[in-house]
Amino acid sequence: MNAEKMLPIDLLRKRRSLVAAKIGDPGPTEHELGLIIEAGLRVPDHGRCGPWRVQVISKNGQLALGKLYGELYRRENSDASGEQIEYWLNRPSSAPCLLVITCHINQAKIEKIPASEQHLSVGALCQNILNASHALGYVAQWLTEWPSYHDEVKKILGHSAETEISGFIFIGTATEEPSERKRVSADEVVSFWDG
Numbered sequence: 001m002n003a004e005k006m007l008p009i010d011l012l013r014k015r016r017s018l019v020a021a022k023i024g025d026p027g028p029t030e031h032e033l034g035l036i037i038e039a040g041l042r043v044p045d046h047g048r049c050g051p052w053r054v055q056v057i058s059k060n061g062q063l064a065l066g067k068l069y070g071e072l073y074r075r076e077n078s079d080a081s082g083e084q085i086e087y088w089l090n091r092p093s094s095a096p097c098l099l100v101i102t103c104h105i106n107q108a109k110i111e112k113i114p115a116s117e118q119h120l121s122v123g124a125l126c127q128n129i130l131n132a133s134h135a136l137g138y139v140a141q142w143l144t145e146w147p148s149y150h151d152e153v154k155k156i157l158g159h160s161a162e163t164e165i166s167g168f169i170f171i172g173t174a175t176e177e178p179s180e181r182k183r184v185s186a187d188e189v190v191s192f193w194d195g
């Protein structure tokens, strides 16, 4: 069913990721991306720490990032095939829209709001972005992969080596229907406690 016609509860129940390689054009318009980010920021944030940052990577940015990925992959994998290098070269431009979410722990508030809570807020922001994308009829995937942990990737994006990249979120239009994956059922994880 058209996502925009679904009840909010069904949108949340039915959201699925689609692998980035299968996310095609068009991506969200500038206005829609604004809505997606606004929904992302509507996130529980204990003590107003604001530990999240969102970077929108333009097409040029995606190409520059891919060039770096390709170089790093070649340099750090002596047995890398041409095909693998090509894969990483193209990775950031897999989908029309790429966001980088970073976590910036608010150190001034850390005594009251532990880093673990601030990390949870960043994760919640990422999930809101996935749900908002889905609500507008797009598909998305939240990936970390090795680039999230690579200092040179952080550097080219303007971050310190200490900055945590919480994820790369790819957003666009499904080129094929996402297949359903086996989910953990409520029976496996929900218990009831009655005192």
Ligand SMILES: Cc1cc2nc3c(=O)[nH]c(=O)nc-3n(C[C@H](O)[C@H](O)[C@H](O)COP(=O)(O)O)c2cc1C
Residues within 6 Å of the ligand: 015, 016, 017, 018, 019, 141, 142, 143, 144, 145, 146, 166, 167, 181
């Ligand atoms: C923090 C985080 C990092 C992830 N990184 C990767 C990754 O590097 N590679 C990957 O295949 N899936 C990764 N995933 C999983 C996908 O985002 C996604 O959950 C998976 O494709 C199944 O999609 P769905 O359960 O949303 O339908 C990550 C998920 C999270 C929460």
